[in-house]
Amino acid sequence: MKYGIIGAGAMGYRYGVMLQEAxxxxxxxDTWEPNVEKIREQGGVSVARDHQNRQIVPINIYYPEEYQGHPDVWIIFKKQMQLAEELKRDVAAGIFSADQYVFSAMNGMGHFEKIAKYFAPDHILCGTAMIATRLDGPANVDFMGAKGTEEMHISQYVGGEPTEVSKQIMADFKQSALNPIYAPDYLGMCMSKVVFNAVVNTLCTMFEVQMGQFIEYEGVPAMATQLLNEAYDACERAGIKLLQTRKEMIDSVTTISHAYKYHYPSMYQDFSKNRPTEVDYINGYIAKIGRKHDYICRTHEFVVHEVHLAEKMRQFHQC
Structure with missing residues (x-):
């Protein structure tokens, strides 16, 4: 199959380069002009893995308005707050067709509803990725973690057993060493990643630390338990069954933080570059589910305010 990546950022590069290398x-x-122009200037994207073996990987990159291709599958990786405008621009450019499929493994929740405005539900594939990647600047990316450690889940937006197209896409991802695992329920699958990110991404951002530094604090399991219990209680009231048990999720906070000990989560990467974070689509989404089902996630609501306070306070710390 032929693939088109919408959003040449950290994860867009990760999926696109690994598929291309396979x-x-x-x-x-992409619509970020410095990124597109840097690619064209240097002849590709600069790729390293764990800060080693940096090289230029040639790629084809286009603004939506100049693209004339027809991929079988679109892969979308945009920030939640940018997605709606991106999709409108892509539609105006005429790059979508009714026969195409779309896959996304973005952080947070809310993106599939936006994507479903332009693609048939049975052409939408949902994903989550335990794959750490850093975008250090325009056309400059660092794949974190040893080769073969990538892990992702994939599900159909409409649920059920995988179709032949879904099987083909998973086979392509497997050939590309992305290690897909099929899940029959997209909502439980996606919320599992949201709940994990609501602990690790958010707390690492608040204290501006790498995952390995974060997990060194002996109080992390207790902090994780408080946040996870609220999230699981909210999801249970909403009828959402997560992939892991509460204990398995707490254990994964420790295991994955050690595995990616030098990684700054994507929320911190945004925060450190003075960009808005996606906390409203992570902790805020959990709190929204709770409120909708008469349950107040007090810790998650407080954490959302803390992150937004930190964003606001940056104006007083400019050199």
């Missing part, structure tokens, strides 16, 4: 045709679509 032999698939990949085109990249």
């Amino acid at each position: 032999g698939f045709t990949v085109d990249f679509i």
